[in-house]
Amino acid sequence: MINLFSAINWISVLIAFVAYFLLGALWFTLLFKKQYAHSLGKENDTLQNSSPIFFIGPAVCSLVITITSAILIDALGIDSYGKAIEFAFVIGIGYLFTNTVNIAINPNIPKPILYGIISGMFHLIGILIVSVVIVAMR
Template sequence: MFSVLPDLSWTGFALATVASIALAGLWFAVVIAKPYLVALGRTADEPPAGQVHPLVTNAGPLVCLVLVTFTSAVLLEALGVTTVADAVTFGLVVGVGYLAAMTFQIAINPSFPRPLMYGLLNAPFFIASSVLSAVIITAFA
């Protein structure tokens, strides 16, 4: 399976990564900014408990998006996905089956005061990002 690395659409991977980062910025900073704080049990004036280093807070999600997009690129190539319809299906399977499911699983712990709300706010981004990435990667393959 990893023999597909030389055949990856590196342009598609790069564009999909940029698109996912842009979508994340729009989604988390604009679309759900206020409800997200509510889901976390915080106000805009209140800093997060156990503040982590700003580098981790800012770069961590970007690194995760790069890894998820790269993994999708590898799987799309290994599975021989070549059509937009199959890319959408792949994106939905990964987005719902892995990313959204893990979002809810992560939220179901005592640190999240509103786990269902947290999952419902985050899952659409991960599903949309997965579909968007799969389509872009496939289009540039």
């Protein structure tokens, strides 16, 4: 079995992960705070996010996505910004955005399409940043 982790530039993974995680912090608490609360039907409430899971969970998920992207970028031989952007759009739309919308379509999300667009676009832009950073540091 080929060691999938041996070719990874862990510094690029760390930088890409931090950028992705910080994008999420800005996205949901500053840039789209009102729209996000509206999508959850909580526009008049203060969102309770002080529990550690609201910080650790997204961090772990962002890290897993970043490591997986690094493995795929290496395995696919992606070595240019154009290919990195193409990869980001295929993965971003094909998996991250689509899965986010699918998860949002449930009775607990009052505005699933809005939620899917807000959260899905975060992931699309996040994977774009991740892909470009990883390719830039290859």
